[in-house]
Amino acid sequence: MGARHHGSPLPELATMRLDSEPDVFTARQLARAAGAAAGLDGPDQVRFATALSEIGREALAAGGARIDFVLRNPPALAVVLTADRVIPADAAGLVAAGRLVDLTVSPTGPAAGGAGGAGGAGGAGGAGGAPTVVTLAKPLAPGAVVDDARRTRLRQILAATVPLSPADELRVQNSELVSALAELRDNQNELLRLNAELEETNRGVLALYSQLSAELEETNRGVVALYGELDERGIALTRANEAKTRFLRSVSHELRAPVNSVLGLARLLLDPAGDSLTDEQRRQVELILASTKDLLTLVNDLLDLSKAESGRLEPALEQVDIRAVLAHLDGSLRPLATRPGVELVIEEDGEVGPLYTDETLLGRVLRNLVGNALKFTEHGEVRVTAARTGDAGDTVTFVVRDTGIGISAEDVEQVFEEFYQARSHLHARTRGTGLGLPYARRVCELLGGRLDLVSELGRGSTFTVTLPRDADVCHQADAEEGADSPLTPGEAPVRVSTALVVDDDPAFRMTMRRLLADRADRVLEAGDGHEALAALHADPPDVVFLDLMLPGLDGGEVMSTMGADPALRDIPVVIVTWSDHDTRRGRGPGSAVAVLAKLTLSQRAIDAVLARVDALRP
Structure with a gap:
């Protein structure tokens, strides 16, 4: 019966029967010869031969066995012993052999598979007296190749092996024992x-x-x-x-x-x-x-x-309209973007919503960052974005990204030190104190947020301002302000045909133009009182947003002149001032319908004023 491996027959190197005590000696000699021919070293040859002789005596006591010598892959020399009857699992020979070589015991059928110890002989002594198959294996040296040529050579060596007499075998064993003791x-x-x-x-x-x-x-x-x-x-x-x-x-x-x-x-x-x-x-x-x-x-x-x-x-925390902040930032800094090939882009995510912070301090930080970006960008763009961030949308992030000269890695942290300025060819043409960025970072920390910088020399810089939105406070403020708002959920805001903005500050006029972009078909501008009156006579608007502090003819005089003119007295006037106290001045039926503070100006306030203006229409 041929030994098998993974379902395929394994070519035997030699086969013998074990029926008597001399056969045990012969099996030991063949095992030693096969080990030497396969390349095992001396001690491994002795271990392999000794293990086979120990199991052979157990098999002889059980009535005999068949022994097949095979060479298998992965490269290993194996002996498959098929006993005629069951060998007890706790037999002393099996235990001793398991300490010397890889040993696999199967109750039924030949097994030339994986190696295990004597303890892996589960089921030996199987049911119905089935024969016990014991496989001994010894791995060959690394790099050894098992092919038909090698099998043929080992088969020839084993066939030429002449069995020794028992006395000679004992002498060989004694010699091996002496060598082992030495x-x-x-x-x-x-x-x-x-x-x-x-x-x-x-x-x-x-x-x-x-x-x-x-x-x-x-x-x-x-x-x-x-x-x-x-x-x-x-x-x-x-x-x-x-x-x-x-x-x-x-x-x-x-x-x-x-x-x-x-x-x-x-x-x-x-x-x-x-x-x-x-x-x-x-x-x-x-x-x-x-x-x-x-x-x-x-x-x-x-x-x-x-x-x-x-x-x-100390920050004065209040609800801030981010859209108004960005509009004012655009109006005040766009005049600085005078370098050819440099574009200032300001974007806002419409879902940002309100922010509870100090509007003045936030404006200073953003003006500082955008101003620096414009100074140190020769080509490309300076882009400002605002978006709600955080897992729960509980933060608002402002990003100022430019395509300017950038900052080297060793200077990224130093630029936040007082009076430090990274040197570049643009510093010869721009002035600075080295205090803007340290101040901006401290203000961000004061507002409960942080200021981060990522930059690469020659490719540009990205400043990121992250502030807590304080959603609970903003939600409460939204509810309170919504109670006073003339707009109900789903109601469209009031639109007017023409609005006139009178202010000597071009940046603020730009802010108002942005806030009125979706509320007026046309937005006219005047820089002083005389220009305002000329615009009123040339094209009477639906509403006038008037600053009181004007050069030449101030806002109060403009309102008095309007009140004395039948063609102008009924035009609604909204006073826009830096102060939030009541600055209305009477001029009969045409007195101001509302007062707005520039510091807290928002789209909601504009909508409320336009709703009031619409209510006054005949």
């Missing part, structure tokens, strides 16, 4: 030598450990002393920083008054109504004016920074 003695001597070396090494390690422990203890004492010194220096640095902040705050306040005086005097000298100046004098005064403005900017930056550092900068 090897064991050599191994024992080597182990003793290694133990001696290990003890010597241990003594050295203990000495080194004692030395290191002493040095570590000394180092720890030094570290403790160093920590004490660092604590003292930290306290001194904190006091020095507080003194610096007080000094900056004091100096900023003291410098602001004389700087403003110099600005006023320079403007008086340049006033066309004053004494005439020569071209050289005018040029020098203009230089004085420009330098004084730069100095005032520095003083203001120092004052803002000192307030932020000292904790005296």
Whole structure:
């Protein structure tokens, strides 16, 4: 019966019957010869032969067996012993062989499969006296190849093997035993030598450990002393920083008054109504004016920074209309985007909703970031976006991305240090204090958010401002304001044909134009009172948004003139002012219908005013 492997017959190298004690000796000799021919080393040959002889004696006691020598893949030398009757699973021979080689025991059918120990002989002694099949295997050396040529060569070697007499086999076994004892003695001597070396090494390690422990203890004492010194220096640095902040705050306040005086005097000298100046004098005064403005900017930056550092900068939290903030930002900074090839793009996600924060501080941060981006971008665009972020939409993120000169990796964190400026060819043409970004980051932290920077030199920078939306507060504010709003859910906002915006600030007129873009078919603009009256007579609007502080003819005089003119007195006027107190001035039936504060101007406020205007129509 041929041995099988994975369902395929395995070619036998040799086959023999085990029916007597001499057959056990013959099987041992063939196993030793097969091991030598297959490339096993001496000790493995002895283990393989001994394991087969131990199992062979158990099989002989069970009535005999058939033994097949095979060579299989993965490369291994195997012996399949098929006993005539059951071999007990706890037989001493099986247990001994399992310690020497890979052993597999099966109660039924030949098994030349995987290797296991003697403990894996589950089911040996199977039902109905089925024959027990025991497979012994010994892996060959790595890289060994099993093919038909090798099998043929081993088959020839085993066929030529002449069995020894029992006496000769005993002599061979004795020789092997002597060799094993000699090897064991050599191994024992080597182990003793290694133990001696290990003890010597241990003594050295203990000495080194004692030395290191002493040095570590000394180092720890030094570290403790160093920590004490660092604590003292930290306290001194904190006091020095507080003194610096007080000094900056004091100096900023003291410098602001004389700087403003110099600005006023320079403007008086340049006033066309004053004494005439020569071209050289005018040029020098203009230089004085420009330098004084730069100095005032520095003083203001120092004052803002000192307030932020000292904790005296307290945010005035209120509901902020992000659309109005971006519109004002666009109007105030678009005049700075004068470099050819640079475009300022401001986008807003319509689903952002309101934000509960300090509108003034937020505006300063965004103007600072966008202003820097415009200064250091020669080609491409500066893009500003606002979107609701966070897993629950509980934050609002403003992103200022430019295609400018970028910032090197080593400068990314340093630009947030006071007075530090990354050097580039554009710094020769632009001015700065190195205080804007430190101030912006501190303000963001003060508002409960953060300011992050990602930049690559030569490719541009991305500044990200993330602020908490405070959804619960905003929701409550939405509900309260919705109660006073003239619009009910689903009601369309009021539209007018023509609206006139009168303000001397181009940036604010741009803001109003954006807020009225979807509420008026046409938006007219006037920069002073005289232009306003001319526009009113030329094309009477449906509503006038009027600033009171105008050059020449102020807002109050414009309203008086309108009240005296039958053609203009019935045109609704909405006063728009920096103050939120009542600044209405009577002029009979045409007095102002509403007062809006610029600081809290929003789309909702515009809708409420237009609804009131619509209600006044005959």
